[in-house]
Amino acid sequence: MAGWHTLLACPHCGAGLAETGSALACEAGHSFDVARQGYVNLLPGGASAGTADTPEMVEARMAFLARGHFRTLDDTLADAVAAVVDGTEGCVIDVGAGTGEHLAAVLERLPGRAGLALDISKHAARRAARAHPRIGAVVCDAWGTLPVRDGVAAAVMCVFAPRNAPEFARVLARGGGLVVVTPTPLHLEELVAPLGLVSVDPRKEERLEASLGGHFERRATRVVECRMSLSRADALAAALMGPSAHHMLPGEAESRVADLPEPVAVTLSVSVSMWSIAGAG
Numbered sequence: 365m366a367g368w369h370t371l372l373a374c375p376h377c378g379a380g381l382a383e384t385g386s387a388l389a390c391e392a393g394h395s396f397d398v399a400r401q402g403y404v405n406l407l408p409g410g411a412s413a414g415t416a417d418t419p420e421m422v423e424a425r426m427a428f429l430a431r432g433h434f435r436t437l438d439d440t441l442a443d444a445v446a447a448v449v450d451g452t453e454g455c456v457i458d459v460g461a462g463t464g465e466h467l468a469a470v471l472e473r474l475p476g477r478a479g480l481a482l483d484i485s486k487h488a489a490r491r492a493a494r495a496h497p498r499i500g501a502v503v504c505d506a507w508g509t510l511p512v513r514d515g516v517a518a519a520v521m522c523v524f525a526p527r528n529a530p531e532f533a534r535v536l537a538r539g540g541g542l543v544v545v546t547p548t549p550l551h552l553e554e555l556v557a558p559l560g561l562v563s564v565d566p567r568k569e570e571r572l573e574a575s576l577g578g579h580f581e582r583r584a585t586r587v588v589e590c591r592m593s594l595s596r597a598d599a600l601a602a603a604l605m606g607p608s609a610h611h612m613l614p615g616e617a618e619s620r621v622a623d624l625p626e627p628v629a630v631t632l633s634v635s636v637s638m639w640s641i642a643g644a645g
């Protein structure tokens with residue numbers, strides 16, 4: 365995406381970045397190559413956390429999302445982000461963006477807005493860079509200082525991903541807001557026991573309040589709930605794209621999925637919440 369470097373900050377010294385050939389560099393001489401796939405790695409030291417999506421998880425996510433099962437979620441998400449950015453200039457930042465599909469759906473609703481896809485997985489960033497012409501993709505750690513300049517975002521979105529409230533507040537412009545998607549305990553519940561998935565913490569909403577409270581105030585919440593009709597291949601992809609994939613033995617989900625009926629009815633149940641910066645009125 366052209367001009368994306370103006371949104372970014374050097375992960376070492378915090379200064380702005382300029383384009384120098386196929387790299388981005390700050391005035392102090394810290395330089396970061398833009399990969400030929402179109403993303404930039406701004407992870408200090410280049411280390412990647414164990415929570416990064418693996419190439420297999422990224423493939424599973426691409427396959428599942430391509431089947432359109434989350435379209436209802438994307439519609440609600442795009443409505444929420446469009447409402448949040450209304451009247452505020454700035455880009456849309458997706459933290460833990462994965463393959464960038466949700467951000468691409470949101471940008472389709474917002475002509476002319478730039479999007480930044482941040483993820484610790486370079487495999488995910490590679491995909492996100494290609495998901496939409498207005499997406500710039502950056503490898504970074506959401507738990508650290510985001511390599512993004514203060515106040516450049518009209519919206520931050522966070523879909524099933526790590527929430528770093530003080531950093532979200534810092535990168536948001538005055539008047540901007542946060543949109544968070546979290547699973548409810550009913551999400552994919554029909555697959556939990558048969559495929560050995562990690563179940564959703566019943567206190568997820570409390571944890572959401574605890575993680576954002578102090579920095580953000582909740583403005584609205586919508587629950588998106590529907591039944592998906594999944595093939596065994598879809599159900600397998602749903603298992604392999606989520607956090608449970610980090611805990612499974614090789615081949616475990618593949619062998620368990622054979623016992624499912626086909627198609628299998630599976631619940632999609634997520635909460636889409638909109639937050640404004642605390643004290644912003």
Ligand SMILES: C[S@@+](CC[C@H](N)C(=O)[O-])C[C@H]1O[C@@H](n2cnc3c(N)ncnc32)[C@H](O)[C@@H]1O
Pocket residue numbers: 413415416417425459460461462463464466482483484485488504505506507522523524525526605606607
């Ligand atoms: C469950 S996936 C959700 C991806 C995407 N938001 C979606 O819904 O399709 C969680 C994402 O968070 C990323 N992630 C995990 N830990 C992270 C961290 N510390 N910083 C940035 N991204 C992280 C993973 O690589 C993965 O892409």
Ligand SMILES: [Zn+2]
Pocket residue numbers: 374375376377378379390391392393394
């Ligand atoms: Zn620097």
